[in-house]
Amino acid sequence: MTADEPAADQQAALRADPFGPLRTRGYLMLLLLTALFGVVLSAGAYGFLQAVAHLQKALFSSLPHALGFHGVPVWWPLPLLAVGGLLTALIVRYLPGNGGHQPAEGLKTGGAAPAAELPGILLAAVASLAFGAVVGPEAPLIALGGGLALYGFRLLRPGAGAREQALVAAAGSFAAISALLGSPLVGAFLLMEASGLGGPLLGIVLVPGLLAAGIGALVFTGLGTWAGVGVGTLTIPDLPHAGRPDVAQFGYALVIGIAAALLGTGVRRLALRLQPGVNRRRTVWTPVAGLVVAGLAIAYAEGSGKGTSDVLFSGQSALPHLLLSTGTYSAGALTLLLACKSLAYSVSLSAFRGGPIFPALFLGAAGGILLSHLPGLPFVPAAAMGMGAMSVALLRLPLTSVMLATLLLGHDGVTVMPLVIVAVVVCHVASARLNPPLPGTAEPAAAPAPA
Template identity: 60%
Template sequence: MTTPSHPPEPEPDQKPSEAAPDPLALVRSRGYLFLLLVAAVIGVPISAVAFGFLALVNTLQSLTYKDLPRALGFHGTPNWWPIPLLVVAALLVGPIIRYLPGHGGHEPARGFVASGPTPAANLPGVALAAVVSLALGAVIGPEAPLIALGSGLAVAMLRLTRKTIPKQANAVVGASGSFAAISTLLGSPLLGAFLLMEMSGLGGSMLGVVLVPGLLASGIGALIFTGLGSWTGLGTYSLTLPDVPHAATPDAAGFGWAVLIGVAAALTGVGIRWLALRLLSLVQPRRLTATLVAGAVVGVIALLYAEWTGHPASGVLYSGQSALGPLLTTSAQYSAGALVTLVVCKALAYSVSMAAFRGGPVFPAMFVGAAGGIALSHLPGLGVTAGLAMGVGATSAAMLKLPMTSLLLATLLLGSQGLTVMPLVIVAVVCSYVLTLRLTPKPAAAPAPEQDPAGSPSG
């Protein structure tokens, strides 16, 4: 992952003046004004690149899943269609991860990891692996590749103006690029800011130093996203939910449901991550063949879901970002059994995809939580809107381990109704987050990089 980590701790023998830079002095310096100018400028091209990335993925999804089978003479998309689609994805993604620098980006099964701006040499592999994975049906999100691409492109553009760049300026500009790339996708620059702050551990006196350029870049980016969406007629690809049902005022039953959903989400999230990491340990030593098997498995899961429930296989595929709205508006067409089947199939495909493909963990987690919350709303004492909000927040907290971001994801998604259910979401997120930390074992040492046939690292 590609956001700056917080400044290093001073050595014991350092003087206070040498230990860490003075944030106030940094903000007053001419160099910081230059960074603000850079952040404003890079927000334009990076937001345009992010918009193009999302537009390309959306177009390829429609072409490969809907248009191609009809062009081949099928009436609609056959339930088995995801199997060859994902096999093709695996045939492309496996070599990209194996042979291109950077291994196609960070392993999504390991969650978000702050590791600084993406090296320029790694950007093609990150972009290619993500586009193929997202476009051809892997259950993975676009946010992690966008963060990686935004940081790498920002630093690369800065290097065009200066040969030597201070490490701190490099980190600030990289973070600004990530802000610009991700903020509008999540529906709010503030939500993007919370995501990047929590995942990178930024805090204290240096928070504002990094945050202000990032917010400036994301604000410029929001304007570019909106303008391009209007000019092209393609929309902005932001995370939104139309026609959210009215939410009742929280009561005692609602808080009871919040605790139960928090516990269930933690158990689900821990199980998804455990399976993804176990599968990852099997995929890494045999990347090409294992990725091929993983693609076929995800396709079979989607086929079984479609055959069992009568709903389209696409419900199991993809990130779930664009499917959240239709799931909510058509929830009455799903029985409780169909929703439970959707949760199970999506969670399994999510685990397999994180082990073999490239992308981010946010949107599939939100979709799993949303489907689970809507399924539970068939029981007494829980409304659809409250169930969806608590499911989204609690499952996101379990998968991301970012409680504030998870709370905002669930509440801002629902607009004005999010304020009504916020107390319930807070309880669900806290229960899920605490239980997830209790259930998660200490991380093991990271494995050695994958080797190419000549024996040298492929990245």
């Protein structure tokens, strides 16, 4: 597979011998490079996530005490979200690249960002995540990993062909989210589904991507142990054992799938409805969006007696507490949490920069726990079905959604997987009927293309 070989000849060669590229010296060199990029980019992703976590703690916990407050005032999120909104707006407006893709339009993975756009993507993500917007880190990590890998590859091999560049960019994205989602395989399936990879090219792209993701997961493990902060994992220990599914629970899977489709459609449509106005007057409406998110968090805290962090942020850190403390949440508190978090999620998607995965998981868990107050529905299967269904409602990636929901439950994930599959399929079909196609996603690309 050479840079100057005509594209038509490459396609014909792949059809005749799909595994031919695996036997070439150039492909082995490509694997070595992607392994190197996997080490560097996963270390960078680890640093990014730790920096965001420390900034969140400094802004929302340490700063109030440093300013002389004896506790964190209930109004504290208001100025922080306003400042975060203004910073995000200025970065998106004045730096190249629009701060990355707009999360209200879904999770986009097609093409690597040019080097000139990477600072804007990084800064917009930090301004959104650190100041409490309800978005996740996965989309910026995918964009930064792919863009940095492509930039480094072009420096090392300036004459490389478009196909090699696309493979390296995809591997960089694999490496950047290798451990964020709890398993290199989940990241692999996420990127495969989101980019629409298929056919003979799938195996060619997947091998360097899995190599980079696997090395990236080892780097995350090593850095977490060395730094003394532990290793990130989505699996939540000490949950009650989930028994075998029964007929009633399969019936609830239909209900949860439809309910998630309705809620996910509402979140998505509101975000898309707000987005054009934000784009027209970004420096005005993004700070206002931050104030709305903060106001919703304060309203929830005042109405439920819980912390504002349940509504703020992506929900990645708050999800284990929610699942392990279900007895402390009344049906009223969960209903208020669903309402405030959903609205804050929509507003954040319309104005800030980040990804949709973890807020969807958190909303799904909260909705499932709320429905578990009904007879015959234990909360663990209910939360798993809710997480899978809400994930597919926002991501449109059914296989990834099933894997994410079951991974969280560890050994019980296999037990509840049939229920999750039913809820995900029902929600996926219902969402397709309720939602028009997203802009630019009517036909998925055959493979990620370099910028």
